Amino acid sequence: MARLNVNGRVVEIDAPADTPLLWALREQAGLTGTKYGCGIAQCGACTVHIDGEAVRSCSITLEGVSENQKIVTIEGLSPDSSHPIQKAWLQLEVPQCGYCQSGMIMAAAALLAKTPKPTDAQIDEAMTNICRCGTYNRVRAGIKLAAGV
Amino acid sequence: MNAIVRNAPFSLSRRSILKGAAASAGAFTLGFAVPFSEAEAQAGTPEINAWVVIHPDDRIIVRIARSEMGQGTLTGLAQLVAEELEADWSKVGWEYPTPGENLKRNRVWRNFSTGGSRGIRESHQYVREGGAAARIMLVQAAANAWNVPASECRAAKSVITHTPTGRSVTYGQVASAAAKLEPPKEVVLKPAKDWTIVGQSVKRLDTADKLNGKQVYGADIRLPGMLNAAIKACPVFGGKVASFDAAKVTGMRGVKKVVQIGPNAVAVIAETWWQAKTALDALPITWDNGPNVNASSETIAAMLHSGLEAEQAFEGNKAGDARAAIAGAAKKVEATYSYPFQNHACMEPMNATALWTPQKCEVWCPTQNGESALAAAIEASGLPAAQCDVHKVHLGGGFGRRGRSDYVTQAVLIAKEMPGIPVKLLWSREEDMLQGTYHPITTARMVGGLDKDGNLVGLHMRISGQSILAGVNPQALQNGRDPVVFQGLNPGGQEGPFGYGIPNLLIDHAMRNPHVPPGFWRGVNLNQNAIYVECFMDELAHAAGIDPLEFRRKLMKNAPKHLAVLEAVAKGIGWGAPAQPGTAKGLAQIMGFGSYVAAAAEVSVSNAGEIKVHRIVAATNPGHVVNPDQVAAQVEGSFVYGLSAAFHQECTVKGGRIVEENFDTYPALRMAEMPKVESILLPSGDFWGGVGEPTIAVAAPAVMNAIFAATGKRVRSLPLKNADLRRA
Numbered sequence: 001m002a003r004l005n006v007n008g009r010v011v012e013i014d015a016p017a018d019t020p021l022l023w024a025l026r027e028q029a030g031l032t033g034t035k036y037g038c039g040i041a042q043c044g045a046c047t048v049h050i051d052g053e054a055v056r057s058c059s060i061t062l063e064g065v066s067e068n069q070k071i072v073t074i075e076g077l078s079p080d081s082s083h084p085i086q087k088a089w090l091q092l093e094v095p096q097c098g099y100c101q102s103g104m105i106m107a108a109a110a111l112l113a114k115t116p117k118p119t120d121a122q123i124d125e126a127m128t129n130i131c132r133c134g135t136y137n138r139v140r141a142g143i144k145l146a147a148g149v
Numbered sequence: 150m151n152a153i154v155r156n157a158p159f160s161l162s163r164r165s166i167l168k169g170a171a172a173s174a175g176a177f178t179l180g181f182a183v184p185f186s187e188a189e190a191q192a193g194t195p196e197i198n199a200w201v202v203i204h205p206d207d208r209i210i211v212r213i214a215r216s217e218m219g220q221g222t223l224t225g226l227a228q229l230v231a232e233e234l235e236a237d238w239s240k241v242g243w244e245y246p247t248p249g250e251n252l253k254r255n256r257v258w259r260n261f262s263t264g265g266s267r268g269i270r271e272s273h274q275y276v277r278e279g280g281a282a283a284r285i286m287l288v289q290a291a292a293n294a295w296n297v298p299a300s301e302c303r304a305a306k307s308v309i310t311h312t313p314t315g316r317s318v319t320y321g322q323v324a325s326a327a328a329k330l331e332p333p334k335e336v337v338l339k340p341a342k343d344w345t346i347v348g349q350s351v352k353r354l355d356t357a358d359k360l361n362g363k364q365v366y367g368a369d370i371r372l373p374g375m376l377n378a379a380i381k382a383c384p385v386f387g388g389k390v391a392s393f394d395a396a397k398v399t400g401m402r403g404v405k406k407v408v409q410i411g412p413n414a415v416a417v418i419a420e421t422w423w424q425a426k427t428a429l430d431a432l433p434i435t436w437d438n439g440p441n442v443n444a445s446s447e448t449i450a451a452m453l454h455s456g457l458e459a460e461q462a463f464e465g466n467k468a469g470d471a472r473a474a475i476a477g478a479a480k481k482v483e484a485t486y487s488y489p490f491q492n493h494a495c496m497e498p499m500n501a502t503a504l505w506t507p508q509k510c511e512v513w514c515p516t517q518n519g520e521s522a523l524a525a526a527i528e529a530s531g532l533p534a535a536q537c538d539v540h541k542v543h544l545g546g547g548f549g550r551r552g553r554s555d556y557v558t559q560a561v562l563i564a565k566e567m568p569g570i571p572v573k574l575l576w577s578r579e580e581d582m583l584q585g586t587y588h589p590i591t592t593a594r595m596v597g598g599l600d601k602d603g604n605l606v607g608l609h610m611r612i613s614g615q616s617i618l619a620g621v622n623p624q625a626l627q628n629g630r631d632p633v634v635f636q637g638l639n640p641g642g643q644e645g646p647f648g649y650g651i652p653n654l655l656i657d658h659a660m661r662n663p664h665v666p667p668g669f670w671r672g673v674n675l676n677q678n679a680i681y682v683e684c685f686m687d688e689l690a691h692a693a694g695i696d697p698l699e700f701r702r703k704l705m706k707n708a709p710k711h712l713a714v715l716e717a718v719a720k721g722i723g724w725g726a727p728a729q730p731g732t733a734k735g736l737a738q739i740m741g742f743g744s745y746v747a748a749a750a751e752v753s754v755s756n757a758g759e760i761k762v763h764r765i766v767a768a769t770n771p772g773h774v775v776n777p778d779q780v781a782a783q784v785e786g787s788f789v790y791g792l793s794a795a796f797h798q799e800c801t802v803k804g805g806r807i808v809e810e811n812f813d814t815y816p817a818l819r820m821a822e823m824p825k826v827e828s829i830l831l832p833s834g835d836f837w838g839g840v841g842e843p844t845i846a847v848a849a850p851a852v853m854n855a856i857f858a859a860t861g862k863r864v865r866s867l868p869l870k871n872a873d874l875r876r877a
């Protein structure tokens with residue numbers, strides 16, 4: 001039994017210690033906003049924040065996270081989709097199918113938390129998530145809109 | 150209620166829908182075949198006709214038969230209905246009717262298939278008529294209530310006004326009376342110049358839930374008591390399961406059952422998916438690899454090569470005598486191009502959830518073709534059609550892959566092992582990569598003849614390779630010939646006309662079908678055909694010593710629509726003006742999916758051979774544009790899909806199976822590689838074309854032609870990652 005701090009709540013997870021955080025979130029905590037795309041840290045669909053860092057949750061197991069660490073998933077980013085990234089995404093119609101967007105939004109939010117006015121090069125470096133629908137240019141524009149740059 | 154997925158604008162969230170679906174699924178013995186009648190009786194919500202439902206509080210639900218997979222068709226179709234309905238757009242929501250309901254109602258919503266960029270271009274007429282008919286009935290109901298002629302009443306923004314007296318009533322107030330009226334025999338549609346909703350960049354109807362994790366995709370479905378399944382099919386196509394040792398994993402945590410599914414797959418059913426996948430990975434399986442185990446990329450290349458010189462070939466387009474003209478030409482130019490297998494790699498792997506009992510079968514799944522999914526469910530369940538249904542959910546990408554229902558068949562067969570318990574089948578990314586329906590593999594020999602003035606007097610294009618139809622729908626072949634192979638090359642029609650007027654022309658196809666299953670892959674055959682034709686046109690222009698734009702212009706005198714998009718991108722990229730230092734430009738155009746498209750690229754290649762695409766200008770004439778912002782999004786996305794394919798993607802074959810299993814060996818374009826895309830829309834207003842796919846086809850050739858301009862090296866096979874462009 002692992003205890004996690006997810007979106008400000010303590011959640012008991014009844015799963016072996018080698019279970020990837022992604023699947024514990026989706027299947028034990030019932031937070032399906034965090035997506036499975038590759039399972040090998042390639043696509044970023046599973047991105048969550050751990051203590052403010054963007055982390056690919058498919059590639060970290062329960063034993064790699066302690067109860068003291070604060071995990072934030074897309075469901076906990078804001079109570080009402082009011083995070084500047086979410087607002088910019090709505091305004092610019094960033095999502096197409098949307099499947100990658102939880103991860104995109106979490107990666108972008110982590111970037112802005114550290115680098116409030118990112119350059120294009122900083123955006124390129126931070127945003128390595130895969131989007132098969134092809135929303136990259138709107139993702140970039142959305143980050144800039146949210147950052148006011 | 151349980152049989153439809155609703156997304157009304159105000160009250161119902163997708164989550165509550167699925168809860169509702171779940172609740173009724175649990176209580177399925179009550180019968181599920183009552184979607185509209187029961188639900189609407191309860192809610193007091195009149196259906197005006199198959200397309201339009203209006204709540205007493207004025208909320209409008211537009212029924213959408215096609216599938217939303219990111220391409221925006223849902224919003225576009227709702228705009229078309231709302232336009233004729235004279236609806237207040239802010240009150241418009243949507244829902245999917247089920248394919249089972251469609252069957253029961255004599256296919257009132259017609260085709261559910263969502264592919265080939267056909268969503269809007271094939272249904273705009275009848276969905277608009279649906280909206281117009283509903284409006285006429287609403288107006289008539291108001292006129293009846295006021296006891297005035299309908300001709301004295303006007304409808305606008307969901308309000309009906311009696312013009313002489315100024316009395317007014319909202320749609321919601323007359324909806325139940327309107328629902329009882331006879332539908333009009335004839336409707337007249339609005340002329341395009343009067344459109345107020347169509348042609349506007351209204352916001353998509355399905356964005357909000359994609360921003361906060363609420364959007365439920367197939368992979369996210371949860372039903373009470375649901376189990377999860379992971380599956381492995383024989384990675385060698387044509388192979389079977391020889392044996393597996395279930396006892397080795399049945400004691401593992403959460404595992405409920407290990408079952409063979411069909412001749413070639415084994416599934417583990419467990420409480421959670423992670424448990425199922427862990428057990429499946431630990432399960433010893435022996436495969437009977439079957440007849441294709443010695444096939445490889447090399448044997449397939451040799452097979453295709455044999456078609457380049459073959460006597461027998463199917464003709465696609467012919468004028469004059471190309472072979473004779475080339476033989477007599479002052480200069481002969483020849484080149485061989487090739488295009489690899491590619492996986493769709495939808496962001497959301499294939500999945501379906503099924504519930505089976507001896508009395509009924511229900512499936513929840515992301516599908517591009519609800520009716521094909523239903524057919525698969527009926528067949529796999531062994532139940533009569535009336536006892537089966539499919540509930541569509543949003544797709545995490547489709548790109549053609551989800552037009553096939555193999556995963557639905559598997560899910561139902563798995564659910565049959567657990568009667569009364571819903572089971573969700575989710576493929577791993579590896580399974581998704583290995584069990585694809587791949588972009589067809591082809592090669593083409595291009596031979597052109599130039600006269601002494603550099604005029605193209607003859608062209609022979611010999612395509613050799615795979616036919617999608619032969620793989621997926623052999624009944625559709627015409628005396629063995631696959632007409633789809635000639636997409637963009639035909640003498641006329643929606644998948645042509647070929648834009649170049651060449652006096653002596655022969656385009657033919659020697660069919661060579663390797664064992665790897667082909668499928669419709671976003672852009673389909675237009676992808677490789679545009680590369681073959683447009684890169685070779687560039688080669689011919691250079692051989693003739695004529696500017697590539699000028700060379701094309703001369704051949705496009707009778708193709709003004711093709712030429713217009715080409716001229717637009719040439720202007721946009723600054724063709725003819727000196728390029729930025731170190732960069733070079735390339736052009737391409739093609740017609741397909743009913744639309745005219747062109748692209749221009751500005752590219753640089755470093756001394757180390759690294760390609761950078763700086764800028765893309767794209768032009769599209771789709772006839773009509775329903776939502777300009779969404780068309781622009783499709784064009785932008787097309788370059789990501791097309792450039793991912795052009796730069797990175799290739800499925801190679803070894804031992805009869807696909808080698809690449811995940812995004813580490815099958816990469817996609819990422820943000821840092823993404824060029825700026827300027828999208829020019831040039832709707833000419835006289836036809837309806839598609840936009841989801843055609844632009845993909847011009848991405849690669851525009852870039853490949855620019856690479857030649859930058860380096861003098863002609864790349865003739867994809868992906869570009871295999872090309873050596875280092876400077877000596």
Ligand code: FES
Nearest residue numbers: 037038039044058
């Ligand atoms: S699922 Fe974690 S990076 Fe792809």
Ligand code: FES
Nearest residue numbers: 097098131132133
């Ligand atoms: S929006 Fe579909 S994968 Fe990114």
